[in-house]
Amino acid sequence: MIQKKICLLGGFAVGKTSLVRRYVESLFDERYLTTVGVKIDKKVVEIDGRQVNLMIWDLAGEDEFAKLNGSYLRGASGFILVADPTRPATVEKMFELLQKAQQSAPGARGVVALNKVDLLDEWRLEEAYQQQLQALDMPVLRTSAKTGEEVEALFVKLSSSMLLGGQGDA
Amino acid sequence: MLDRVFQQLDQLVLQRTEGRWFIAHSQVPEVLAEFFDNSGEPFELGDDLLFLDNFLIDADAHWQSGADFPRHSGTWYERSRSGVDVALEAIALTVDGSSILVIEAPGVKHELAASKLQAAREHLLTEERLEQEMRKRTAQIREREEQIALRLLAAAGFRDEETGAHVRRIGMYSEAIAKHLGWPQDQVDQIRMAAPMHDIGKIGIPDYVLLKPGKLTKEEWSVMKRHAAIGAEMLANTGIPMMDMASDIARFHHERWDGTGYPDGLLGEAIPISCRITAIVDVYDALVHERVYKPAYDEPTALNMMRELAGNHLDPNLFEVFLELLPEIRRIRQEIQ
Numbered sequence A: 001m002i003q004k005k006i007c008l009l010g011g012f013a014v015g016k017t018s019l020v021r022r023y024v025e026s027l028f029d030e031r032y033l034t035t036v037g038v039k040i041d042k043k044v045v046e047i048d049g050r051q052v053n054l055m056i057w058d059l060a061g062e063d064e065f066a067k068l069n070g071s072y073l074r075g076a077s078g079f080i081l082v083a084d085p086t087r088p089a090t091v092e093k094m095f096e097l098l099q100k101a102q103q104s105a106p107g108a109r110g111v112v113a114l115n116k117v118d119l120l121d122e123w124r125l126e127e128a129y130q131q132q133l134q135a136l137d138m139p140v141l142r143t144s145a146k147t148g149e150e151v152e153a154l155f156v157k158l159s160s161s162m163l164l165g166g167q168g169d170a
Numbered sequence B: 001m002l003d004r005v006f007q008q009l010d011q012l013v014l015q016r017t018e019g020r021w022f023i024a025h026s027q028v029p030e031v032l033a034e035f036f037d038n039s040g041e042p043f044e045l046g047d048d049l050l051f052l053d054n055f056l057i058d059a060d061a062h063w064q065s066g067a068d069f070p071r072h073s074g075t076w077y078e079r080s081r082s083g084v085d086v087a088l089e090a091i092a093l094t095v096d097g098s099s100i101l102v103i104e105a106p107g108v109k110h111e112l113a114a115s116k117l118q119a120a121r122e123h124l125l126t127e128e129r130l131e132q133e134m135r136k137r138t139a140q141i142r143e144r145e146e147q148i149a150l151r152l153l154a155a156a157g158f159r160d161e162e163t164g165a166h167v168r169r170i171g172m173y174s175e176a177i178a179k180h181l182g183w184p185q186d187q188v189d190q191i192r193m194a195a196p197m198h199d200i201g202k203i204g205i206p207d208y209v210l211l212k213p214g215k216l217t218k219e220e221w222s223v224m225k226r227h228a229a230i231g232a233e234m235l236a237n238t239g240i241p242m243m244d245m246a247s248d249i250a251r252f253h254h255e256r257w258d259g260t261g262y263p264d265g266l267l268g269e270a271i272p273i274s275c276r277i278t279a280i281v282d283v284y285d286a287l288v289h290e291r292v293y294k295p296a297y298d299e300p301t302a303l304n305m306m307r308e309l310a311g312n313h314l315d316p317n318l319f320e321v322f323l324e325l326l327p328e329i330r331r332i333r334q335e336i337q
Ligand SMILES: Nc1nc2c(ncn2[C@@H]2O[C@H](COP(=O)(O)OP(=O)(O)OP(=O)(O)O)[C@@H](O)[C@H]2O)c(=O)[nH]1
Pocket: A010, A011, A012, A013, A014, A015, A016, A017, A018, A019, A029, A030, A031, A032, A033, A034, A035, A036, A059, A060, A061, A062, A115, A116, A117, A118, A119, A143, A144, A145, A146, A147, B121
């Protein structure tokens, strides 16, 4: 079976762990329990009749207390960049991490998750960010780990794009 | 004895035999037992332990470098058979030429660090939320102030050449200059709203003076000049910073840098800077637009005339700033016709 490593990146409390949890276990928890360290989940996804074994690395959110360890990204075929537009600073952080990811895993495919779309009323996506997002050469999805909206699509889109990318099996 | 020390510390000491093959040098502590081979025979690491598999690449480089300090993997989690996530950490070090890998389950130590981080991040979230709430409130207040200012202007009416477009441009030109000068955002917002009210005192000037086609007599001029003080009084004493600024601007927008202006004949920097800014952009906008008593001058002509005024009528330093900002000023002029 094809194996692919993907990493979730983003500021703290944007919903990285929740997205994985929704996708892998179909669960959601309102409580916030920060991830301290790396948690790897696995899930098999079928893309165009092909089975892909996803190894999903949920990385601790980067902030002033913890920096992203670049070697965690090694061998990744894809990354999911997560932001929480109710907190504009996390959008900024996402762009910062995107650069880091592109340096550490140059061939990897990316997809952006603007998470917490169930709180759309509270989103504050400035015009400048919207333009930056549009200029990105990757899919941008509006997800909700809470309702499940576009969560499956997030992983499927990334997987398809990784398969097209023809990156060697990780 | 050392063996039991490691066990109590929930540490497992592995020595590399070759490649990814290791042999345990201590008893495997209970928490680690289900993840690591217990037989005492050499065994191969990796594969099912994905995180460790990745760390071994860094560890390998570390062992090869012969460095005499440990390299930590950072914490990761393995799901135990009972469904609990166990926090683990690996440390690569070289001892007497041997490649050693220590695996530990930091347990309580980890939980302490985690709860500290949890508290710190929750605190950050609360702070973020409060800050956002405050910003929202401030924006709301600004918006209300702006609404009131606009209504006030509309109520005063535009009876002479002072049009709605003119006063809006004055606000935006002033805003651009203030921003360029590095004013804090709240004051930048204030001048945008305050500058348009510079001539609001004309509400108190009778039509026969304000709208008189020809030259004003000396008495009529002194009536006309009263619009500065009238406006200032209208806007004074509200305790609202934006209105205080508007009151200043109304009073002093006809003061001159060389002290020959009215109503108080203030000199140089004694004239509040908000008023000096407004004076410059008010003159500019009047020159480049048509007025009943004059045609619209093209910009080079207008700027030449202003250059003559800089140093006597207008603040020469601010005039330089104004010149630097001309592209922005032109954009505003285009936008608001
Ligand atoms: N309303 C809403 N809340 C969400 C959503 N996703 C996550 N949350 C909440 O946001 C908080 C943070 O979620 P986590 O999944 O722990 O975030 P994280 O990015 O893993 O955080 P760190 O591990 O600290 O980096 C939790 O309280 C979640 O319940 C969502 O789609 N909608």
